[in-house]
Amino acid sequence: MTPWRCRCLTCGREVTPTLMKIRTGGGCRFCASHGFDLTAPARVYIVHHPQYNAVKIGIGGTAGRNERVxxxxxxxxxxxxxxxFLTGAEAHAVEQAVLQELRKAGHGPxxxxxxxxxxxxxTFDADLVTPTVLATTVEARIAALADTATPVPARRVLRPQRANALTASSTAGTRPEPEPREVASDQLALFH
Incomplete structure (x- = not known):
């Protein structure tokens, strides 16, 4: 059940799967053919449910299999x-930073x-964490994480291009440099 820091033999990225996930067929979250794609464009979203008086932060892909909204x-x-965001890794880092901040402030599910x-x-009580407060918290975490390579304490999350470049430089150029992605006007390039 303990995450184990290792490097994926397929993509070269650092990951922390548990032995249980490996035994059940899981492994690298970047190479996975199911679930949330950390290498594809993604978004952080806030949704509100008036009947439950609840607000929720989440992440999802912008199209296809990960359309959570x-x-x-x-x-x-x-x-x-x-x-x-350009990548799911960036969206995930923002979501985790926001959740960590809200948990430290005493807001549980x-x-x-x-x-x-x-x-x-x-999910959070909308009387205590309003959609506006949650949006302000997201904006603050985006600003705090911008241009960083370590967005969440003890977790190194990089854009895939950067991770590949680091791997390539550490293995004396054995891995080709990926094509740079162009930033769309509605996407944030969080980590540089």
Whole structure:
């Protein structure tokens, strides 16, 4: 159950899977063909559910298999705000930094797994953490993480291009440099 720091033999990125995940077929979160794609464009979103008086932060892809916001809309949630990023790794780093800050301030999960089977741990009481407060917290974490290579304490999250470049330089150029991605006007290039 303990995360084990290692380097993926397929992509060369640093990952921390548990032995249990490896035994059940899991492994590198960057190479995974299922779930949230850390290398594809992604977004951090805030949704609000008036009947539950709850607010939620989450991450999801911008299209295809990871479109979480549409799933939440069908369950009665309304999109309050979102921020687009070049990679899922960047969105994940922002989400984790916000959750860490809110947990330190004493805000635990508001809904339970019976009410919200997927993502209940990222819900908060909207009277204590309003959508506006949550959006302000996200903006502050984005500003704090901008131009960093270590967005979350003890976790090194880099854009895939940068991780590949670091791996390439450490292995004396055995890995080719990836094509640079162009930043769309609605995407944030968080880590440089």
């Amino acid at each position: 549409n799933h939440h809309r069908r369950a009665g949630w309304a999109l309050t705000r979102d921020w687009h 508001y809904l339970n797994v019976d009410v919200m089977p997927n993502g209940w741990t990222e």
